[in-house]
Amino acid sequence: MKKLSLVIFMLFATVSFSSSFAKVKDSQNLNAKELYQKYQSIEEFDQNAFKADYDQLSKVQKKVFLVKVIKEYKVSKAAGNATVLEYIFAILIPPVGVGLHTNWAAKETLSNVAWTILGGIPGIIHAFVVLGRD
Numbered sequence: 780m781k782k783l784s785l786v787i788f789m790l791f792a793t794v795s796f797s798s799s800f801a802k803v804k805d806s807q808n809l810n811a812k813e814l815y816q817k818y819q820s821i822e823e824f825d826q827n828a829f830k831a832d833y834d835q836l837s838k839v840q841k842k843v844f845l846v847k848v849i850k851e852y853k854v855s856k857a858a859g860n861a862t863v864l865e866y867i868f869a870i871l872i873p874p875v876g877v878g879l880h881t882n883w884a885a886k887e888t889l890s891n892v893a894w895t896i897l898g899g900i901p902g903i904i905h906a907f908v909v910l911g912r913d
Contacts (some may be wrong), residue, residue, distance in 0.1 A: 781815045790817065810840060811836060811840040811841070811843035811844035811847065812843070812847075813846055814832055814833070814840075814844055815847045815848070816834065817832070826870050826903070829867075829870065830870070847864050848862075848864045848867065849864060851863055851864070852865070854863035864879070865879050865880045865910055866907075866910060868906075869903060869907055869910055870903060870906075870908035873891050873894070873895050873899075873902035873903050873905065873906040874888055874891045874892045874895055874902070874906075876910065877905070877906050877909050877910075878891075879893040880909060881908050881909065887909055889911065891905050891906055
């Protein structure tokens with residue numbers, strides 16, 4: 780439960796930080812439900828498109844989107860699969876995505892921290908490799 784609380788805290792900190800940089804008109808904002816359905820139905824994930832769509836959401840819509848993703852995370856984690864939440868974290872904060880997927884295994888998480896420090900893209904690539912292993 781402490782890990783989930785930490786993850787939720789980090790998630791909302793990221794949301795509030797990233798929303799301060801979003802300068803999109805309200806008329807162009809997506810609905811959280813639409814964004815969730817869009818990324819549930821695609822076959823090939825495009826990181827840049829997701830970030831652009833996510834940044835267009837209002838703060839309230841970001842929270843709604845994240846609540847949906849967390850609910851799916853709980854269901855999918857019980858089944859042992861990599862989840863949308865883990866992939867979102869693999870893009871935004873790669874060590875958190877790897878940590879969630881590996882149950883905070885020191886070897887994988889610390890190696891991802893090292894890759895992320897060396898550059899954001901190597902950390903993201905490593906996170907996707909780890910998430911795709913199982």
